[in-house]
Amino acid sequence: MKINEGFELRTVCGENVIVAYGRKNIDFSKVISLNESAAYLWNAVIGKEFTCQDLADLLCKEYEVDAQTALNDVIQMVDSWKEVGLVSD
Amino acid sequence: MRALKAIIRYLLRILLTPFRYLFKRRNGVCASVVRHELPNDAFLGLVSEKLAEGHTAVIWVKGYSMRPFIEFGRDKVKLASAPTYQVGDAVLAEIEAGHYVLHRIIDKEGDKLTLQGDGNVRGVEYCTTSNVKGVVIEYIRPKRTLSADDPGLKRNIRIWRTLRPIRRYLLFIYKAVV
Numbered sequence: 001m002k003i004n005e006g007f008e009l010r011t012v013c014g015e016n017v018i019v020a021y022g023r024k025n026i027d028f029s030k031v032i033s034l035n036e037s038a039a040y041l042w043n044a045v046i047g048k049e050f051t052c053q054d055l056a057d058l059l060c061k062e063y064e065v066d067a068q069t070a071l072n073d074v075i076q077m078v079d080s081w082k083e084v085g086l087v088s089d
Numbered sequence: 090m091r092a093l094k095a096i097i098r099y100l101l102r103i104l105l106t107p108f109r110y111l112f113k114r115r116n117g118v119c120a121s122v123v124r125h126e127l128p129n130d131a132f133l134g135l136v137s138e139k140l141a142e143g144h145t146a147v148i149w150v151k152g153y154s155m156r157p158f159i160e161f162g163r164d165k166v167k168l169a170s171a172p173t174y175q176v177g178d179a180v181l182a183e184i185e186a187g188h189y190v191l192h193r194i195i196d197k198e199g200d201k202l203t204l205q206g207d208g209n210v211r212g213v214e215y216c217t218t219s220n221v222k223g224v225v226i227e228y229i230r231p232k233r234t235l236s237a238d239d240p241g242l243k244r245n246i247r248i249w250r251t252l253r254p255i256r257r258y259l260l261f262i263y264k265a266v267v
Contacts, residue, residue, distance in 0.1 A: 004220040019139070026139050028132070029165050062127045 001088045003046050007047070008086060009039060016042075018086065037063060038077060052078055094235065101265035109266050114162070117232030131191040133181065136168070137222035140181075145169040147229065150191060154206030157263050158246065159191075164192070164230050168223035177246055179225040179237070180204070184214045191225070195250065207249060210257045 008019050016039035035043060037059065044058050055078070056071040060070040063070075081087045129151055132257070136146050141150040146168045147265075150159050159166060168181055179193045182204060192214060196203035200218040228242070235242050252259060 010135065013134055019135070019141075021144075023144070025145045025147065025167070028136055028148050029149050 001087050002049055003087050009042050098265050105266050112266055116230045130187050130189055140168060140170045140223040154208045156208030158207050166225045168228045172222045174218055174221050175225055180221045181223045182216050182221045184216050190214060245256035
């Protein structure tokens with residue numbers, strides 16, 4: 001899967017927010033915020049093809065977490081990203 | 090005095106219940122207030138940046154200073170940058186470095202502007218057209234979206250301006266309705 005084009009990760013007041021650019025209208029009332037680890041994963045895979053396993057490996061490399069927990073968390077996160085149209089297969 | 094005010098407001102609320110129902114049916118209510126609120130000024134900096142790039146932007150409005158035309162917690166507005174701004178336009182302006190307001194232009198002399206919130210009785214802000222980052226082009230309520238060019242809305246805004254001397258009392262009644 002891949003992160004869809006047209007999104008930009010910005011830091012505003014210490015918060016990581018995703019802003020849609022390239023569109024005429026930007027709906028700031030539906031800003032998506034990412035926590036630190038999600039932002040780390042976002043930056044690591046932006047513009048690249050990746051799988052849930054790749055993200056889980058990245059998490060394990062950066063944070064002290066066991067592989068299974070990481071994978072479960074990643075699957076959950078990717079589902080929510082898909083739901084709002086941030087990534088597609 | 091405070092107690093008297095509370096009693097009057099309570100009585101008004103009972104008296105105006107049918108209007109309250111009509112008002113809510115017309116404009117809608119925000120069912121779930123799930124929204125992302127970033128600290129205003131930093132966030133509006135990002136909004137102005139995007140407006141300058143030619144985007145339009147939809148934002149939630151914070152505070153009660155634009156009552157009765159924009160209701161906090163219920164309404165969103167769509168902003169766009171414009172080449173010129175007129176008296177009567179609701180604008181997003183950076184009145185001090187990093188400090189933004191969304192208020193209406195009530196006076197214009199050359200490029201000097203005077204702004205006032207529709208729901209403010211006294212306070213005004215002064216700035217120049219270069220401080221204005223965008224103008225409201227749509228008022229987005231849960232049940233309907235009004236264009237800023239809507240003749241009915243423009244008329245209401247004009248009437249509201251002429252009623253400024255009694256605004257305080259009208260706002261008192263309005264608060265009993267919403």
